[in-house]
Amino acid sequence: MEIKTRKLKQNLLSWYRKNKRTFSWRNTNNPWKIFLVEIISQQTQINRADDYYKKFIKEFPTPESMARSSLKKVLELWSGLGYNNRAKRLYESSKILSESSFDSINPNFEILPGVGPYTKNAILSFAYGDSVLAIDTNLERIITRYFGVDDAKDYLKRYSQSLLKKVNSKDLNQAFMDFGSMVCTSLNPSCDICPLETECSKYFSKIKKSYQKFEGSNREIRGKVLKLLLNEDQISKEELTNKLGEEEGKLNKALHGLQKDNLLIIKKNNIIEINSK
DNA sequence: GTCCGGTGGT
């Protein structure tokens, strides 16, 4: 098992040296920049994240600059990325960070809203050089296939130290991401050109994820509502109903969900506007 | 386990 792990690291890092992708954020250790790109890239195709990252870092070079801005401004820049909760949590985090720096909360980055196990370790590895694994969907998939285990998280809990031994964690984490994106892809992996192929267990888990239709979903209405609100400072519920053509029940569900997420406010007179806090 | 958006690949 130790040999298999060593070969994984050798072959993966060798592949990475020749094939790694170049992104604008990979040259920085600045925790704010790392944090920004990690929040932006959650569940988002990485090539699109790059454009947004450049916009955000230009507009908000520091946490303070974002904290002094408004949620609406952040949502405007965010428009098109989806999962608007991320923008709200990012804005909340900037306020916390303008009071307490990254260095002062290190390593407890999970106190920031929107930061879970993955993002915490991404900041630790990419900004602080700590020897930790940023466990994302790529790493889990590669571990599952290569070692032939159903529960990659559990496997990594036990063996992360042997994976990290004698390697730069930043290189290793990015190597897994690039490799998972370019070779060991979720659909149609390129096993024929894979440098890990001889050692790989080639275990393809049959566990299916469940998907809900997007068309007609609450998510779709939420997105439309928020987009409209970015153009009109405030809007009445009647106007919203007319413009979106959704049934009242479905619209109300979306509105109350957005209000619960503190993205908008429904006033007494049924006037709706983006939350200003 | 479900919800949270928008886009591109197949």
Place this chain on the structure above:
DNA sequence: ACCACCGGAC
């Protein structure tokens, strides 16, 4: 039409 995308909150 289906699936995945450098996850997290509930």
